[in-house]
Amino acid sequence: MGEGESASLSLGLEVPRRRAMRSGLLGFAAAAGATLAVLVVYPSAVLVVQSFLVRGHLSLAHYARLAREAETYRVLLNSVAVATAATAGGTVLGTALAWLVARTDVPGRAAWRTLLLVPYMIPPFIGALAWVYLLSPVGYLNQVWMALTGSQDPLLVVYGPAGIIGTMILYGYPIVYLAAVGVLERMDPVLEEAARISRAGPWRVFREIACPLMLPGVLAGALLLMMSCLGNFGIPAVLGYPARYFVLTTRIYATILNFDQPDNLQLASALSMWLVVIAGVLLAAQRRLQRADRFAVVGGQATAPSRVALGAWRYPVLAGLVLFVVVSVGLPLAAIVLTSLVRAYGLPPVPSNLTLAHYGTVLTGVPKVQRAFVNSLVLAAGSASLIVALALGLAYLGTRIRGRGAWLLDLLVTIPYAVPGTVIALAMILAWLRPIPILGVRLYDTLWIILLAYVARFLVFGVRTVLAGLSQIQTSLEEAARIGGAGPVEVFWEILVPLIRPSLTAGWALAFIPAVAELTLSILLFSVGHETLGVVVFGLNDEGKATLAAAMAMLVTVLLLGLNLATRAAFRQGEGMPHG
Amino acid sequence: MTIRALRILAVASVAAFIAVSIAPPPAGTAAPGPSPTGALTLYTSESEDDVNLIAGDFMRRTPGVTVKIFRAGTGPVEAKVEAEMQAGRIQADVLWFADIGFLEALGRKGMLMSFAPPAARGVARQFHYDGNQLHEVRLIFNVVGINTRQVRFRPTSWWDLARPRYKGRAGLPSPFVSGAAFAHVGTFASMRQFGWEYYRALRQNNAAILRSNGDVIQKLASGEISIAQIVDFFVRAARADGSPVDAIWPVEGAVLVPTPVGIVRTATNPDAARAFVNYLYTPEAQRLFAQRAYIPVRPDVPLPPGAPALASIKIIQPNLEYIDQHRDEIKKTFTTIFGVQ
Numbered sequence: 023m024g025e026g027e028s029a030s031l032s033l034g035l036e037v038p039r040r041r042a043m044r045s046g047l048l049g050f051a052a053a054a055g056a057t058l059a060v061l062v063v064y065p066s067a068v069l070v071v072q073s074f075l076v077r078g079h080l081s082l083a084h085y086a087r088l089a090r091e092a093e094t095y096r097v098l099l100n101s102v103a104v105a106t107a108a109t110a111g112g113t114v115l116g117t118a119l120a121w122l123v124a125r126t127d128v129p130g131r132a133a134w135r136t137l138l139l140v141p142y143m144i145p146p147f148i149g150a151l152a153w154v155y156l157l158s159p160v161g162y163l164n165q166v167w168m169a170l171t172g173s174q175d176p177l178l179v180v181y182g183p184a185g186i187i188g189t190m191i192l193y194g195y196p197i198v199y200l201a202a203v204g205v206l207e208r209m210d211p212v213l214e215e216a217a218r219i220s221r222a223g224p225w226r227v228f229r230e231i232a233c234p235l236m237l238p239g240v241l242a243g244a245l246l247l248m249m250s251c252l253g254n255f256g257i258p259a260v261l262g263y264p265a266r267y268f269v270l271t272t273r274i275y276a277t278i279l280n281f282d283q284p285d286n287l288q289l290a291s292a293l294s295m296w297l298v299v300i301a302g303v304l305l306a307a308q309r310r311l312q313r314a315d316r317f318a319v320v321g322g323q324a325t326a327p328s329r330v331a332l333g334a335w336r337y338p339v340l341a342g343l344v345l346f347v348v349v350s351v352g353l354p355l356a357a358i359v360l361t362s363l364v365r366a367y368g369l370p371p372v373p374s375n376l377t378l379a380h381y382g383t384v385l386t387g388v389p390k391v392q393r394a395f396v397n398s399l400v401l402a403a404g405s406a407s408l409i410v411a412l413a414l415g416l417a418y419l420g421t422r423i424r425g426r427g428a429w430l431l432d433l434l435v436t437i438p439y440a441v442p443g444t445v446i447a448l449a450m451i452l453a454w455l456r457p458i459p460i461l462g463v464r465l466y467d468t469l470w471i472i473l474l475a476y477v478a479r480f481l482v483f484g485v486r487t488v489l490a491g492l493s494q495i496q497t498s499l500e501e502a503a504r505i506g507g508a509g510p511v512e513v514f515w516e517i518l519v520p521l522i523r524p525s526l527t528a529g530w531a532l533a534f535i536p537a538v539a540e541l542t543l544s545i546l547l548f549s550v551g552h553e554t555l556g557v558v559v560f561g562l563n564d565e566g567k568a569t570l571a572a573a574m575a576m577l578v579t580v581l582l583l584g585l586n587l588a589t590r591a592a593f594r595q596g597e598g599m600p601h602g
Numbered sequence: 603m604t605i606r607a608l609r610i611l612a613v614a615s616v617a618a619f620i621a622v623s624i625a626p627p628p629a630g631t632a633a634p635g636p637s638p639t640g641a642l643t644l645y646t647s648e649s650e651d652d653v654n655l656i657a658g659d660f661m662r663r664t665p666g667v668t669v670k671i672f673r674a675g676t677g678p679v680e681a682k683v684e685a686e687m688q689a690g691r692i693q694a695d696v697l698w699f700a701d702i703g704f705l706e707a708l709g710r711k712g713m714l715m716s717f718a719p720p721a722a723r724g725v726a727r728q729f730h731y732d733g734n735q736l737h738e739v740r741l742i743f744n745v746v747g748i749n750t751r752q753v754r755f756r757p758t759s760w761w762d763l764a765r766p767r768y769k770g771r772a773g774l775p776s777p778f779v780s781g782a783a784f785a786h787v788g789t790f791a792s793m794r795q796f797g798w799e800y801y802r803a804l805r806q807n808n809a810a811i812l813r814s815n816g817d818v819i820q821k822l823a824s825g826e827i828s829i830a831q832i833v834d835f836f837v838r839a840a841r842a843d844g845s846p847v848d849a850i851w852p853v854e855g856a857v858l859v860p861t862p863v864g865i866v867r868t869a870t871n872p873d874a875a876r877a878f879v880n881y882l883y884t885p886e887a888q889r890l891f892a893q894r895a896y897i898p899v900r901p902d903v904p905l906p907p908g909a910p911a912l913a914s915i916k917i918i919q920p921n922l923e924y925i926d927q928h929r930d931e932i933k934k935t936f937t938t939i940f941g942v943q
Contacts, residue, residue: 160825263813266941279681280778287685366844368749368823375844389654390671456689466685467693549682550643550672564675565649566816566836568824 054415061478062434065449072452073291077284084285084292093273098296101270104183104258105251108190112251113244115191116198119346121232124206125214126224127329128339135203136590138343140351142196143586145539145556147256148575149193151563152354153180154260155361155572162357162371182265186258190251192350197250201243205236214330224330238311245308249301253442255542256556260563270297271444271542278448278546287452294445305440358579361572380573384562391574393551394558397469401554402537405476409484409533410526412477414519416485417492435485438478443542450475450547467549475543480536484529491525492518524593531589538585539578638873639666645683647676647699647781648861649816652894659890660881667874675814676700676781683708695869696878700781702736702860703926709735715865717876721883725899736862739882740891740898743856743915744786747818747832749825751846760796760852763829764803772809773827777936779813782833782859788925788932789857789918796854801939811940822847833859838895838908851910855918 076083088094123134141149156163157180164176179185213235217227255271262272270293277283277290332339361367363376384391416431438446454465454474465471495518503513519526541556548557555578562571646653650673657669672682676699683704686692692713697705708714714735722730722737729738746757752771757763763772777784790796810827812818819836821827823845834856837849863882865875881887888898895906905911925932 158821158824158826264810266811279678286681366823366840367820368751368825368840368845368847388650390650451685455685464689466689550645550670561650561674563820564814564816566814566819566840567650568820 050415051419054412055419057412058416058431058434061474061481062438065446065453065478066437068453069291069294069445069449072288073295075285075288084289085295087289088292094293097268097270097273100183100268101252101297102300104186104190104269105248107187108194108251109244109248111187111191112195112247113198113240116195116200116243116247117202117233117236117240118228119195119343120199120202120206121228121236122339122343124203125211125228125232125330126332126339128332128336128343130340134343136587137347137351138199139196139586139590140347140583141193143583144193144351144354144579145256145541145582146189146193146254147260147541147556148358148539148559148579149354150189150257150260151559151571151575152357153185153189155357156180156353157185158264162360163353181261182267183262185261186267186269189257189261190254193257194247194250194254197247198240198243201246202236202240205239206232209235218330224332224335227330242308242311245304245311249304249440252297252300252304253444253542255442255444255545256560259560271442274444274448275546278451287448290448291452294448297442297445301440301442305436355576355579358572358576362569362576364569367568380569381577384570384573384577388558388562388570390553390561391558394553394555397552398538398540398555401469401472401476402534404473405480405537406484406530406534408473408477409481410488410530412481413485413488413529414526417489435482439480439482443479444546446475446479447543447546450478450543466547467552469552472544472547472552472554475547476537476540479540479543480533483532483536487525487529487532488522491522491528495521528593531592535582535585535589539582637666638664638871638877640871640874641668641670642696642871642874642878643670643672643694644696644698644878645672645679645694646697647674647679652896655890655894656882656887659886660878663881663886664874664877667871667877669878675779676784677779680704680781687713691868692866694866695871695875696863696865698861698863700742700859700861701784702731702862702920702922703785703929704781705736705862705864706732706922706926709864713867715867715869715872715875717865717879719876719880719883721880724901725883729899731860731862736864737879737882738860738862738899740888740896741912742782742859742861742896743834743917744782744831744859745834745837745856746850746852747822747830747837748848748850749822749828749846750848752825752828756848757829757850758853760790760800760831760854761803762852763809763831764800764807766807768807768829770808770810771828772804772807772830773812773818773821774804774809774831775815775818776811776813778933780815782815782861783831784932785859785920785925786831786857787936788928789921791928791932791935792921792924793918798935798939801936805939819845819847834897834909835895835906838906841908842895849908851915853916855916857918858920860920860922 073084074080074082119138122128123131123138128134153161155161157176157178158164159176159179161176161180164178167173167177168175180189209232214227214231217231222230253271255275258267258269258272259275262268268276274290274293274297277286277293280286283289360371362380363378364371365375365377365379369375416435419431450471451466454471456466457464465474499517499521500513503517508516539556540554541560544554544557545560548554553561555574559571559574559578562574644653644657648656653671653673657671661667661669672679672694674682679697679699680701683692683694683697686694697708697714699705705714709732714732716734717737718730718734719737730736731738746760746762748757757765762768763774775783777787787801790800791798810821812821812827812830815833815836818827818830818832819840822830822832822837823840825846832849834849837847840847841849863879865872865879869875883900885900885903888900888903891898892903892906895909897905897909897912901912
């Protein structure tokens with residue numbers, strides 16, 4: 023997940039029709055359209071068709087079987103319950119934090135703005151690992167607790183639904199936070215001021231004025247958070263298994279790997295349809311919300327916002343924020359560092375047991391680690407570049423079809439992000455397992471299948487950003503160029519592309535970052551020599567190399583924090599990253 | 603970033619992508635001869651470090667051959683083989699993992715190649731199966747592992763995992779993830795002194811079904827569990843690193859876990875595959891096994907520290923026939939008892 027998610031997945035394809043396409047660009051747009059068909063339409067169709075195949079014949083048997091099994095309903099219920107609870111928690115947390123940072127006079131607001139986004143820059147499965155180090159039955163926090171109280175029992179154990187929900191909240195709330203900050207920045211402060219003049223306290227201002235105004239934007243963020251929780255694989259994979267607690271994504275993953283079962287891929291496809299349906303409902307709700315969302319009080323004008331004075335609450339709130347960041351970021355990072363330094367897993371982390379040797383081992387002694395750094399960076403750069411190119415092509419396709427069919431284009435770009443990654447990976451396996459007819463090339467088992475999956479998955483980030491850039495350009499510039507004798511291809515490359523350069527770069531970065539530490543897709547699609555960073559961390563942990571896994575997790579986290587913060591610094595203008 | 607830089611970056615990244623994705627060319631029709639060349643693809647459930655060590659040493663001794671490794675738990679590796687068979691051809695040259703039943707079934711379908719490694723002279727015949735299609739290159743056993751900071755009295759029996767003292771503190775690897783664990787469950791289920799009764803007793807004692815043996819050793823070392831069923835070398839290796847664990851050889855015996863190596867009949871690079879399997883029996887490779895805490899099959903190679911002499915081990919042979927005939931039943935019964943897959 024990248025930081026560039028706004029509360030909306032919509033592309034806003036209504037690019038002014040002035041940029042009608044001409045000869046040279048038609049091919050470009052057609053190629054983009056065809057790519058979309060290969061990326062999204064074909065795998066989706068294969069997924070649906072395969073779910074009806076029983077030993078090669080059309081049948082409803084997989085669905086019937088799932089309908090009979092109690093396990094199906096249990097897993098479905100688990101998924102919905104976890105996602106709902108995490109969304110509720112994340113929404114409350116994200117909204118409250120956004121309001122504190124954007125609308126009150128809490129000290130150090132600029133620093134909080136970045137700090138509160140840090141959990142979003144940590145890959146969720148690494149966050150989950152960190153919480154295992156902290157709150158497994160013998161985790162650091164539990165050991166401290168047992169040592170202090172003399173208790174034989176741990177304070178809290180992170181395995182199971184409660185731990186999954188808590189971890190999802192901690193690493194997911196920034197989705198809502200970003201959406202809420204966006205609304206608050208554009209919100210007319212007059213109402214709040216009026217309330218304050220009438221001597222309403224800060225809490226009352228928040229509850230009765232800010233909340234209703236923020237509702238539509240926050241709701242859109244909440245829906246996005248829910249999609250993200252529903253599709254999350256890493257957290258339930260790390261925290262659910264020890265408690266024998268499965269959600270749809272982890273159950274589908276297990277079904278894909280359960281080769282003993284005949285038609286396991288087809289059965290997994292049928293099970294996937296639950297997730298497709300739920301994602302579809304959430305996406306539809308988002309769209310509806312967007313159409314209705316034309317609230318007037320959130321003006322576009324940047325009125326110099328006045329802050330709500332917290333008064334006596336100023337420092338308690340500050341202390342709360344400090345505590346929150348310590349718990350959500352400080353402790354997990356410290357736990358990863360500590361685990362990566364312990365000489366042998368299970369020894370107490372006292373100075374005589376600490377060593378830097380594991381970093382040396384992962385960097386020089388495990389070949390797949392070096393491979394994974396190259397693979398992940400190349401995959402991320404490759405997919406980001408393809409995404410930006412595709413986005414340009416699709417933008418032109420959008421102008422060509424002028425509204426008719428724009429919804430289809432929008433849907434095709436959005437679906438691979440709205441539908442959980444596990445399902446996307448399954449569709450890719452089914453689509454590309456066999457060699458492509460005529461060409462005889464097999465994508466499964468190569469880096470290409472991961473690349474295709476990344477491009478499909480993160481396309482929406484790039485397309486949204488590029489389209490937003492494109493829609494802000496005045497027609498007059500192009501017209502001037504045309505009058506000056508420039509052809510459409512020249513206008514495109516010499517006028518438009520340079521003008522939307524910041525959007526292209528931003529779109530590239532937004533697609534690049536989430537791909538670097540991606541796990542959900544690559545854990546199902548990797549093959550010999552084609553491991554990604556996520557796969558390596560997950561694999562080392564699975565092999566019992568806890569200290570090496572921790573060292574790797576630390577390196578990946580540092581890399582991602584660096585990339586995120588560098589990107590934020592590069593785009594720092596007002597709030598920083600362009601959110602579609 | 604200028605647009606030119608962006609374009610260059612895009613082109614460069616695509617070029618880099620192509621460079622990475624194009625694997626070294628396969629050997630194709632490898633010329634017969636003493637020195638094989640080209641890529642050799644190995645699918646294995648061996649631990650990453652071990653397999654890298656072995657493959658690295660093999661490559662040093664066999665210049666011209668590059669070993670490409672796909673490593674995962676036995677389940678995922680088999681899933682891959684199965685998927686590739688569905689698609690027409692196993693992409694590996696050599697298979698090496700802890701599910702002899704699966705590999706024997708492949709052999710019966712004619713998908714493995716017979717080969718008598720010259721270097722294996724002096725190794726007991728019993729370590730080659732099915733007309734030389736499968737080869738045991740070092741020995742591993744399921745034993746009882748303990749956390750030495752938590753377990754004061756050394757247990758002696760498999761039944762100790764079911765003792766009230768260890769309620770909620772015993773663990774075993776999932777038979778759905780670990781091939782070694784599956785062989786163990788199948789074998790115990792078929793034995794009168796254990797049977798499914800044993801697993802019901804473990805369930806009663808809230809024994810945890812963990813993932814892989816790697817997962818088990820982590821939780822045993824951290825003290826999250828105190829006692830476990832686990833593959834012996836994991837314990838010796840962790841102990842050598844300094845983790846507070848030890849292996850107990852139960853009075854009933856330790857379960858031998860076959861982890862055979864076989865060459866795929868349709869191997870792209872059969873010469874390199876044969877050279878690799880032969881290499882595994884050389885004293886050099888056998889010493890590396892011992893160095894990684896495995897018990898070697900060559901009698902002339904010293905045992906790893908802390909390992910009992912082969913002759914002193916009471917071995918429970920895995921009941922392969924029973925496992926082969928009751929595969930589904932074993933999985934079903936286990937799932938029923940523990941409520942997990």
